[in-house]
Amino acid sequence: MRSIIVGIAELKFAEPPDKLVTYGLGSCIAITLHAGEAALGSMAHILLPMAHTGKENASPGKFADSAVTAMVREMGEREIGPSDLIAKIAGGADMFAGQFKGTGRRIGERNILAVRKALSDNGIGLAAEDVGGTAGRTVEFDTQTGVLTVRTLRGNVVEL
Amino acid sequence: MIEDRPTALLLTGEQVAAVAEVAAIAAAQAGSALSRLSSIHVRIADPEIVSKKIREIPGLFGGLDAPAMGVLVPFQGDMEGNALLLFPEKGISELEAVLLPSAEEDDLRRSAFTEVGNILTGTLLTVLSSLSEKVVVSLPPFLVQDMAGAILDSMLAEIGAFSDEVTVLVLELTGPEGGSLVRSVLIPGQAGIELLLEAAGRLRAGS
Numbered sequence: 001m002r003s004i005i006v007g008i009a010e011l012k013f014a015e016p017p018d019k020l021v022t023y024g025l026g027s028c029i030a031i032t033l034h035a036g037e038a039a040l041g042s043m044a045h046i047l048l049p050m051a052h053t054g055k056e057n058a059s060p061g062k063f064a065d066s067a068v069t070a071m072v073r074e075m076g077e078r079e080i081g082p083s084d085l086i087a088k089i090a091g092g093a094d095m096f097a098g099q100f101k102g103t104g105r106r107i108g109e110r111n112i113l114a115v116r117k118a119l120s121d122n123g124i125g126l127a128a129e130d131v132g133g134t135a136g137r138t139v140e141f142d143t144q145t146g147v148l149t150v151r152t153l154r155g156n157v158v159e160l
Numbered sequence: 161m162i163e164d165r166p167t168a169l170l171l172t173g174e175q176v177a178a179v180a181e182v183a184a185i186a187a188a189q190a191g192s193a194l195s196r197l198s199s200i201h202v203r204i205a206d207p208e209i210v211s212k213k214i215r216e217i218p219g220l221f222g223g224l225d226a227p228a229m230g231v232l233v234p235f236q237g238d239m240e241g242n243a244l245l246l247f248p249e250k251g252i253s254e255l256e257a258v259l260l261p262s263a264e265e266d267d268l269r270r271s272a273f274t275e276v277g278n279i280l281t282g283t284l285l286t287v288l289s290s291l292s293e294k295v296v297v298s299l300p301p302f303l304v305q306d307m308a309g310a311i312l313d314s315m316l317a318e319i320g321a322f323s324d325e326v327t328v329l330v331l332e333l334t335g336p337e338g339g340s341l342v343r344s345v346l347i348p349g350q351a352g353i354e355l356l357l358e359a360a361g362r363l364r365a366g367s
Contacts, residue, residue: 008224008309008316024224024309026319047214047313047320062320063285093310100240100314101234107317126348137308138225147237153227153307 003140006030011044011071016144026139027108029064029091029115032139033124034146035073035080041143042071047078048107049114056065064114065121067135072122082123088148090158092131108132128160161299171327171353176209178360180266183329185363186287191333193283201336204280207346208330214316217326220345231277232302235285236296241351243285244315245331246279246308247344255333255342274303278334280331291359310328315347327353 008028014020020043025060031044044067051063060070072082092112095153100107112131119126130137130150140149148160171179178257184206191204192216195367210220218224246262247255278301289296304311329346348356 008218009320022224024218024226024307025310026306026310028309028314029315036353047317059324060295093313095230095304096302096304096316099232099234099299101236101240136307137227138307139234153225154235160351 001088004047006043008138009059009062011042011049011067013040013042013074014042014143015039015124020143021139023138024150025091025139026093026095027111029089029108029111029131030137030139030141031064031067031071031115031119032141032146032148032150033075033080034086034141034143036086036146037082037084038078038080039143040075040078040080040147041141042075043141044068046111049110050085060075062113066119068115068118068122068124072124085124085125086140086146087119087124088128088146089119089126090117090130090137090148090150090160093133093135093137095134095136097134115159130158130160137152163215170214171209171211171355171357174212175357175360176327178364179327179356180206180239180289182305182356182360183209183272183284185291187331189287190280190293193279194333197275197279202270203334205330205332205334208329210236210319211325211327213325214320215241217312217316217328217345217347219330220330225307225313228306228308228311229273230304230306230311231274231281231305233278233281233285234302234366235296236299237296239296239351239355240350242315242318243281243349243352244311245281245344245349246347247277248308252342256327260269270305274301277301280344284346288355288359291344291363292355294355294358296355312347315349318349320359336337 060066094110187204
């Protein structure tokens with residue numbers, strides 16, 4: 001079993017028994033898709049809600065909309081449809097409790113809304129989420145079981 | 161959708177040299193301000209100007225989930241933005257032992273450390289404001305203790321809207337014996353970089 005690290009703005013796929021891991025989510029969100037019968041999992045670590053329209057996007061994993069589109073397309077190439085997928089998400093914290101100025105203000109909240117919309121637009125059910133708050137999160141996605149384990153620096157552990 | 165906006169986040173070699181000159185002046189004054197606060201001689205070496213891809217920035221702290229302390233200083237005026245000073249956990253205790261030897265209670269330590277970050281960042285902003293002839297006022301600082309990646313996210317999101325790369329200033333604080341206390345990273349953000357460039361341009365024009 002390997003632990004495959006998903007960095008900021010990346011998206012990756014893995015098969016059981018491997019796990020997909022991303023560290024230190026603040027306002028960013030980890031989106032996981034699990035295709036249980038096809039034994040395949042995917043995780044994206046998105047930074048922002050939406051890609052620039054009409055621009056070539058070299059990093060689809062950076063944005064909520066382009067990440068979900070890319071994950072669904074890749075699943076489709078393996079003949080896995082949206083109704084075969086279960087989504088879980090974690091992240092979207094407001095680390096500075098509203099003190100941030102400019103573009104990054106309330107970015108966590110905007111990311112949460114954008115991810116939910118992107119999943120809905122693509123016909124994917126959101127099975128569970130651990131989002132918002134003011135604490136960072138590290139998540140580990142088991143591609144065998146589809147369980148998403150969320151940990152904080154203060155020792156809290158949640159299994160979705 | 162995020163609107164297009166000219167980006168000043170990717171600096172040319174000449175701009176990096178000019179910014180380094182300004183940053184060194186500002187860092188020297190910030191060191192003096194910190195010395196006055198602590199009554200101990202603290203020096204800040206000439207900052208390193210480092211440009212990296214966004215996803216590589218957490219590596220400066222030993223990883224995204226490495227414990228860290230961040231002091232966010234929002235600012236407004238002719239330019240509006242945020243400066244984030246991030247300290248890796250390893251080094252915070254050394255810095256506290258020198259600067260805040262009497263601060264034993266956690267709340268007091270947090271308050272005192274916020275002030276350290278505020279003085280450092282506030283002095284840098286004041287110097288840049290003066291050199292650039294732009295009115296920039298720093299707002300009350302906000303301290304966060306959590307994973308480095310989580311603290312960085314909002315800054316990286318702001319920067320990531322415009323660029324996949326970011327310029328940061330690495331500040332090394334040395335104590336009275338000359339030994340390194342801590343290496344901190346200042347992320348100036350879009351408005352902060354514009355302020356640095358404005359200050360650098362005016363300094364060079366006047367010299």
